[in-house]
Amino acid sequence: MGLELRLWNSLAEIVKLRASLETLCQEFRIDPKTAFRIDLTLEEVFSNIVRHAFPDHKPHEILVQAEVEEGWMTIRVEDDGQEFNPLLFPAPALDSPLEERQAGRLGIHLIRTLMDRVGYERARGKNILLLRKKIIGESGHHGDC
Amino acid sequence: MEIVEAKKGNVMVVELIGRVDSTNSDVLQARLLKLAETETIFLIDCLRLDYISSAGLGALLHLLKTLQKKAGRCLLCGLGASIREVFDISGFSKLFPILATQEEALRAAGTNSS
Numbered sequence: 474m475g476l477e478l479r480l481w482n483s484l485a486e487i488v489k490l491r492a493s494l495e496t497l498c499q500e501f502r503i504d505p506k507t508a509f510r511i512d513l514t515l516e517e518v519f520s521n522i523v524r525h526a527f528p529d530h531k532p533h534e535i536l537v538q539a540e541v542e543e544g545w546m547t548i549r550v551e552d553d554g555q556e557f558n559p560l561l562f563p564a565p566a567l568d569s570p571l572e573e574r575q576a577g578r579l580g581i582h583l584i585r586t587l588m589d590r591v592g593y594e595r596a597r598g599k600n601i602l603l604l605r606k607k608i609i610g611e612s613g614h615h616g617d618c
Numbered sequence: 619m620e621i622v623e624a625k626k627g628n629v630m631v632v633e634l635i636g637r638v639d640s641t642n643s644d645v646l647q648a649r650l651l652k653l654a655e656t657e658t659i660f661l662i663d664c665l666r667l668d669y670i671s672s673a674g675l676g677a678l679l680h681l682l683k684t685l686q687k688k689a690g691r692c693l694l695c696g697l698g699a700s701i702r703e704v705f706d707i708s709g710f711s712k713l714f715p716i717l718a719t720q721e722e723a724l725r726a727a728g729t730n731s732s
Binding site (some may be wrong): 484485487488500505506509510512513516517520523565567568571572574576577580582583586587613 | 672679
């Protein structure tokens with residue numbers, strides 16, 4: 474009833490991540506708009522980890538688990554990189570002038586905005602990010618999504 | 619990702635097709651900055667763009683910052699609902715004039731050109 478992926482800390486692994494998520498979303502008939510938000514969130518999470526979590530530049534494994542239950546998709550992402558709690562990261566100033574804009578700050582903002590719940594835990598030397606998204610199947614009658 | 623370029627009048631129209639993400643945004647950025655060496659008015663047509671992440675937004679931000687230094691401009695058109703949402707959440711809708719169609723955008727680019 475879900476997926477479990479072990480990925481290397483390489484941006485090229487996003488292709489695998491996306492393919493697996495796409496299959497999962499199709500399996501549960503998740504509407505395209507929600508699937509887009511999940512897809513985007515996972516890329517932002519994964520690319521952040523790849524870019525910032527491993528100053529040793531050595532190969533590391535990133536574990537991604539996702540399951541769908543009772544109208545919610547729950548995604549758990551675990552890495553053994555340096556401690557980083559995205560919930561403590563300040564939101565970017567979205568009204569600031571062009572010169573002060575930085576794309577690097579947008580990923581976490583997107584994650585927090587697109588998911589319904591985001592939780593973080595540091596345990597046994599690992600970062601564990603828990604993402605939850607209410608899902609609306611195509612056959613559902615939840616009105617506007 | 620596919621990038622299709624076409625010069626229309628004094629506007630450099632760049633159509634983005636497919637997905638712009640962390641795996642290819644550097645290619646897009648390099649291409650846009652190369653074009654910006656000679657072009658000053660850009661229209662990014664997103665009609666056939668299926669997906670963009672913050673990495674792709676970064677490439678567009680670099681273009682805009684480069685253009686600003688020489689009083690250039692960059693407009694967007696053809697944004698689907700999900701792409702539009704990414705721009706809205708990121709505050710990028712305020713940085714770029716966004717028009718529905720390429721025709722409207724070309725008209726806007728033309729009438730406002732200095």
